[in-house]
Structure formats: C-alpha cells, structure tokens
Amino acid sequence: MPDRFGPRGVIALFIPLQNANMQPEYEAMRPEGVNNQIYRITLAQADRVPEATLSAIDGALGCYPDLIVIGNSVEMRGITPPQFDEYRAKLQQKIGDVKLVTATDATVVALRAMGAKRIAAISPMSDEYSQNVANYYDSLGFDVPYNAGLQVARPQDIINIGYEEALAAFRKIDHDDVDTFLHVGAALGIIDHIEALEKELGRPVITVNISTYWHALRTLGIKDPLRGYGQLAQKT
Missing domain, CATH: 3.40.50.1860 (Rossmann fold)
Incomplete structure (x- = not known):
C-alpha cells in the first residue's frame, strides 16, 4: 500500500543475487513518489530459478507492496510459454491480490x-x-x-x-x-x-530492465515518461 516514501506506490522488486546493476538501474528510473524495495533470489541452481523465486516470494509481502516485480528473464532457461503460464499462476497464488509483473511478460508487452x-x-x-x-x-x-x-x-x-x-x-x-x-x-x-x-x-x-520497470509503472497507473531511456520509455 502507499506509504510515506511511496505515496504513489510501493514496488517490491526481485532481482538475482549477483546482478549488481539492477538495483541502481531501477532506482535511476524511479519517479518521485514511488518506493522501490529490493529483494534477492539465488541463481545457484540455474535450472531451478522458478523454484528459488517461489521460495523467496513470501518475504516481500511484509512491506505491503502495491506491486511485485520478478526481474529475471527465465525464458533464457528454455522455458516454454505454457510452462511460464504455470509458473506465473503459482507466483500469483503465493502473493494473492497483489499485482504482479514479470520481466518475461514485460518484454512481450513492450514489443507489442x-x-x-x-x-x-x-x-x-x-x-x-x-x-x-x-x-x-x-x-x-x-x-x-x-x-x-x-x-x-x-x-x-x-x-x-x-x-x-x-x-x-x-x-x-x-x-x-x-x-x-x-x-x-x-x-x-x-x-x-x-x-x-x-x-x-x-x-x-x-531492453529488459527498462521494459520491466516501464510496465510496472504503467500497471500501477503511473504514466510519467521515463526520459533518457529510449522510445519505449516515452510511451504512456
């Protein structure tokens, strides 16, 4: 839910442990009034990333987010669209009524x-x-x-x-x-x-991180253009 540091929305962002670029990139795109909260997932077992994400997801609910973002491109791992649909459904079941954005879905939305x-x-x-x-x-x-x-x-x-x-x-x-x-x-x-x-x-x-954060903001109804980040980021 909106809070003191995020009157326009609180976003819980899940990023892999070793991806040191993602937190500063998301923060660079953050508009005034949005609260980014960062959570980490492990890629230690490359073939079990969905399972690792599902096991970590409960931790994000404690900040009462308006939206949960899963920032990992699982399609690189050879997942098929039906398998991804099943994974997304499990994520949504875990988080209940909280809105969900995944990097994989966001790039599809961006391309379209x-x-x-x-x-x-x-x-x-x-x-x-x-x-x-x-x-x-x-x-x-x-x-x-x-x-x-x-x-x-x-x-x-x-x-x-x-x-x-x-x-x-x-x-x-x-x-x-x-x-x-x-x-x-x-x-x-x-x-x-x-x-x-x-x-x-x-x-x-x-590019995936712009697509993901752009789609997250639009999902929250925030239509600020993200200036300096290319053509997609200007779309409302």
Whole structure:
C-alpha cells in the first residue's frame, strides 16, 4: 500500500543475487513518489530459478507492496510459454491480490507496444541462451530470425559490458529486415546506452530492465515518461 516514501506506490522488486546493476538501474528510473524495495533470489541452481523465486516470494509481502516485480528473464532457461503460464499462476497464488509483473511478460508487452514483428535478440552469455530466447518469442508469434550471445563466461563479469561491446553484439544481428532489437538477460546493464543504440541502429531497442520497470509503472497507473531511456520509455 502507499506509504510515506511511496505515496504513489510501493514496488517490491526481485532481482538475482549477483546482478549488481539492477538495483541502481531501477532506482535511476524511479519517479518521485514511488518506493522501490529490493529483494534477492539465488541463481545457484540455474535450472531451478522458478523454484528459488517461489521460495523467496513470501518475504516481500511484509512491506505491503502495491506491486511485485520478478526481474529475471527465465525464458533464457528454455522455458516454454505454457510452462511460464504455470509458473506465473503459482507466483500469483503465493502473493494473492497483489499485482504482479514479470520481466518475461514485460518484454512481450513492450514489443507489442512498439509494434514489433520481426526482431533480432541478444543475451549476455551463451548462444544457447539466446536461441532459447528466440524460440520463446517465436512461439508467441514474433518472427525471430537472428540471435546472438555475448559469450560472457562468468555472470559477475556481465555488469562490466560497456557501450561498444553492446553495440558490437547488436551489429552482429543487424539486418535490414529487422524492425526491432531485443535484449534479454537483466544482468547486462545498458539502460543508459539505449538512446545511443537506437540512434546508431535506427530502430527501437527493447531492453529488459527498462521494459520491466516501464510496465510496472504503467500497471500501477503511473504514466510519467521515463526520459533518457529510449522510445519505449516515452510511451504512456
């Protein structure tokens, strides 16, 4: 419920333990009157992230949030849309009447808001993860002919990826028949690069952390434009 530090809303944000970029990125986008509360989940067992999230979710209810956000891109793990629907239902059952936003749902909403049809996708780590991403969005009706991983070997190194490396990854999948670029994998902190990337590439770039926080605010009925974070962030 709204409180002293969040008269417009309290958001409980779940982020992986090692993703040191996500808390400052969410805070950078936070409009006045919104209270961000951060909770952590472990990715120690990469194939059991949904289970780890479900086991941690109860802790967030103590701050009486108006919205719970799950900031992890589970589609990289090879989950299918029906499996994700089941996971989302379990999350909602855990939190009851509290509103829920997931990073996976948010990127879908963002792509549709931008009118994306034929997209190219990147993720921070392996090509296998990026292919999982392509398979997931393709199954939802998007055409995803191109994807690539940045091949970052250690999760803790992802935060150090800069603009030039991110741009090089997008250029690998830059084809004239692509109308939108997608970045999935929230440990890759590029929200401050999005406007420059969109200028360089000449098309929208949907990145997971902007999509997630934008969708969270809109779900709460907060329509402030998020200036400095690209085309999606201006949409009300």
